[in-house]
Amino acid sequence: MSTNKYTQTQHLYLRASFGETVEVIAEKADKKPKKLVRELFEQAASSKDLIVIKDNPLSTEELMEMSKEEKQELRKESKDKIKELNLLWLDRMADSQAAFREKMTLFWHGHFACQSANVFFVQQQNNAIRKNSLGKFSDLLMAVSKSAAMLEFLNNKQNRKDSPNENFAREVMELFTLGRGNYTENDIKNAAKAFTGWSFDEDGTFRLRQRQHDEGQKTFMGKTGNFSGEDILQMLLENKQTAVFITTKIYKYFVNENPHQELIKDLAEKFYTSGYDIGALMEEIFTSDWFYAPENIGTRIKSPVELLVGLRKQLGLTFQDREAQLLVQKVLGQVLFFPPNVAGWKEGKNWIDSSTLMIRLLLVGVLSKDGATWQAKQDGDVNTDFFAKKRLINIKGTFDLKGYQQVFGKTNPKNLVEEMANYLLQTPLVGNNQKLLQIKSQNSTIEEFINATALALASVPEYQLA
Numbered sequence: 001m002s003t004n005k006y007t008q009t010q011h012l013y014l015r016a017s018f019g020e021t022v023e024v025i026a027e028k029a030d031k032k033p034k035k036l037v038r039e040l041f042e043q044a045a046s047s048k049d050l051i052v053i054k055d056n057p058l059s060t061e062e063l064m065e066m067s068k069e070e071k072q073e074l075r076k077e078s079k080d081k082i083k084e085l086n087l088l089w090l091d092r093m094a095d096s097q098a099a100f101r102e103k104m105t106l107f108w109h110g111h112f113a114c115q116s117a118n119v120f121f122v123q124q125q126n127n128a129i130r131k132n133s134l135g136k137f138s139d140l141l142m143a144v145s146k147s148a149a150m151l152e153f154l155n156n157k158q159n160r161k162d163s164p165n166e167n168f169a170r171e172v173m174e175l176f177t178l179g180r181g182n183y184t185e186n187d188i189k190n191a192a193k194a195f196t197g198w199s200f201d202e203d204g205t206f207r208l209r210q211r212q213h214d215e216g217q218k219t220f221m222g223k224t225g226n227f228s229g230e231d232i233l234q235m236l237l238e239n240k241q242t243a244v245f246i247t248t249k250i251y252k253y254f255v256n257e258n259p260h261q262e263l264i265k266d267l268a269e270k271f272y273t274s275g276y277d278i279g280a281l282m283e284e285i286f287t288s289d290w291f292y293a294p295e296n297i298g299t300r301i302k303s304p305v306e307l308l309v310g311l312r313k314q315l316g317l318t319f320q321d322r323e324a325q326l327l328v329q330k331v332l333g334q335v336l337f338f339p340p341n342v343a344g345w346k347e348g349k350n351w352i353d354s355s356t357l358m359i360r361l362l363l364v365g366v367l368s369k370d371g372a373t374w375q376a377k378q379d380g381d382v383n384t385d386f387f388a389k390k391r392l393i394n395i396k397g398t399f400d401l402k403g404y405q406q407v408f409g410k411t412n413p414k415n416l417v418e419e420m421a422n423y424l425l426q427t428p429l430v431g432n433n434q435k436l437l438q439i440k441s442q443n444s445t446i447e448e449f450i451n452a453t454a455l456a457l458a459s460v461p462e463y464q465l466a
Contacts, residue, residue: 004422005029005030006025006026006029006422006423007297007298007422007425007426008033008292008297009025009028009029009031009036010025010423010426011292011296011297011298011426011466012033012036012037012040012286012292013025013099014306014310014426014466015254015255015286015300015466016037016040016099016100016103016254016282016286017040017093017096017099017100017102017103017313018093018094018099018103018306018309018310018313019310019313019314019466020096020313020314021096021313021314021316021403022314022403022404022406022407022408022423023403023406023407024096025423026407026423033286033287033291033292034287037283037286037287040100040286041100041134041279041283043096043097043098043099043100043101044098044100044101044104044134047101047127047130047131047133048098049127049130049131050085050088050089050092050123050126050127050130051123052081052084052085052088052119052123053081053119053120053123055120055203056118056120056121056202056203056204057074057077057078057081057118057119057120075117078117078118078119078120079117079119081119082117082119082122082337083323083326085119085122085123085126085337086325086326086329086335086336086337087322087323087325087326089102089126089336090305090308090309090312090325090336093106093305093309094309094312094313096313099313101130101133101134102130104133104134104278104282105126105129105130105133106305107133107250107253107254108129108133108140108144109126109129109336109339110339110344110345110347111175111176111249111344112125112129112144112150112176113175113339113341113342113343113344113345114144114147114149114150114153114339114342115149115153115337115338115339116148116149116152116153118148118149118152120204121147121148121149121152121204122149122337124147124148124149124204125144125147125148125149125150126337128140128143128144128147129143129144131143133278134278134279134282135277135278135279136275136276136277136278137237137246137271137276137277137278138233138234138237138275138276140278141176141177141233141236141237142230142233144176145168145172145176145229145233146198146200146206147200147204147206148200148204148205148206150168151168151198151199151200151206152200153342154167154168154171154342155167155168156168156195156198156199157199157200159192159195159196159197159198159212160196160197160209160212161193161196161197161212161213161214161215164189164192164193164196164214165192166188166189166192168192168195168198169188169189169191169192169194169195169232170188170192171342172191172232172233172236173187173188173191173236175342175343175344177236177237177239177242177245177246178236178239178241178242178245179241179245182239182241182245183221186219187220187221190218190219190220190227191218191220191232193214193216193218194214194218194220194227194228194229194231194232195229195232196212196213196214197209197210197211197212197213197214198229199212220232220235221235221239223235237276240268240272243268243269243271243272243276244264244265244268246268246271246276247264247267247268247271247281248264248268250281250282250285251263251264251267251285252347253347254282254285255285255291255296256295256296256299256300257299257300257347257348260290263290267281267284267285270284297426297427298425298426298427298462298465298466299465300348300465300466301347301348301349301351301352301464301465301466302351302464302465302466303334303345303347303351304328304329304332304333304334304351305329305334305336306466307332307360307464308325308328308329310466311363311364311458314424314458315364315399315400315401315454315455315458316399316400316401316402316403317367317397317398317399317400318397318398318400319367319395319396319397320394320396320397320398321393321394321396323393324393324394324395324396324397327393327395328363328395331356331359332351332356332359332360333345333351333356334351352464357461357464360464361459361460361461362459363459364455364458364459365455365459366395367395367396367397367399368397368398368399368455370396399451399454399455401450401451401454401455404420404450404451404454405447405450407423408420408450409446409447409450413446413449416449416450416453417429417453417457420450420453420454420457421457424454424457424458424463425457425460425462425463425465426462426465426466427462427465428462429460429462430460430461430462
């Protein structure tokens with residue numbers, strides 16, 4: 001299979017969202033990338049919050065009056081709501097009209113990795129990321145830095161002038177802006193002083209606790225003054241290394257995990273001079289000829305969430321038990337809202353080992369036949385082991401493949417595998433796989449052959465690549 005217009009069109013949708021239906025690819029394959037990108041931006045113009053709860057269920061005043069058992073029950077309810085938020089987000093990702101903004105939200109969700117047992121704080125931060133995911137990075141950085149979930153996660157509520165806590169100050173430089181090695185320990189100590197008193201109210205509203213804030217002189221990045229936390233973030237943005245660090249991470253996620261230094265240098269300069277306009281950077285990437293070069297197509301291993309949402313998009317997958325999607329995330333190693341640590345999930349080949357690859361290849365077959373009863377093993381992660389304690393879940397699904405009948409119904413059966421591979425796969429089929437898929441039962445109808453081929457193509461190793 002050579003790179004063709006279908007592969008290139010799907011490439012855009014796989015990277016900017018989670019892939020598209022066969023009907024959409026067939027319809028849009030002749031359109032120029034700039035027009036398709038413009039459509040994506042139009043669809044992503046508005047941001048709609050995900051809401052599973054309206055008030056903070058874990059307020060301090062109420063907790064103080066509760067028994068130990070009541071507190072445990074309330075925390076369990078909060079975790080159940082986080083699972084509900086997870087499933088609601090998957091539904092939103094699978095919605096074509098929202099997919100581009102949701103893909104950006106997923107990227108920033110990994111960049112600003114964070115955990116909280118409080119569903120209200122989780123929901124607040126996720127919606128703040130969604131709202132700012134295509135805006136100015138400065139607004140996004142400020143919103144996340146002041147979110148209750150992040151301040152709680154990185155212990156900044158304990159950061160006070162008489163006993164500074166350096167967690168937040170360190171991570172905001174190492175992981176969120178400059179990258180490791182581009183600051184000193186002294187910068188961390190003084191930045192931590194500037195962030196003293198940064199806290200939040202019970203409703204998640206940011207609050208500067210003035211009596212806990214260090215008003216003294218601080219020396220940061222060679223400058224001295226009575227800096228506030230906002231001053232530190234602004235100084236980090238003024239440092240061009242932040243533009244380079246963010247652009248590199250975006251390039252590795254959306255283009256190729258092997259950085260092209262000259263391209264990144266040019267993109268980072270434009271990103272910086274635009275005032276950190278994320279949307280402008282993404283448009284530059286998606287409309288550039290080099291984005292569609294063969295070396296950038298089919299080079300990215302799908303994350304578990306991308307694989308899961310992609311199956312829903314490309315094969316019309318629905319689950320008999322919606323919560324089975326939580327279990328699939330768990331066994332494949334990426335549970336939304338539960339990153340492994342503050343550095344987020346490691347991408348690329350880190351998604352694959354002998355166990356997860358086997359599950360990925362068998363997943364479509366299991367879903368499409370009789371299903372299987374799964375229970376996630378406990379792996380020591382107390383935050384996601386609640387999946388393992390639940391009842392056994394039946395991994396059973398149905399696939400809506402009517403679009404394939406519509407697009408391929410009149411295709412010569414001899415060419416069917418290759419034609420369908422052009423839609424579903426981003427890399428050529430290995431020879432043995434192609435021969436295997438060409439085998440057609442004499443008793444099967446063309447409709448059965450098309451359905452079987454679609455499911456078979458989603459079960460080959462090549463389908464794991466985007």
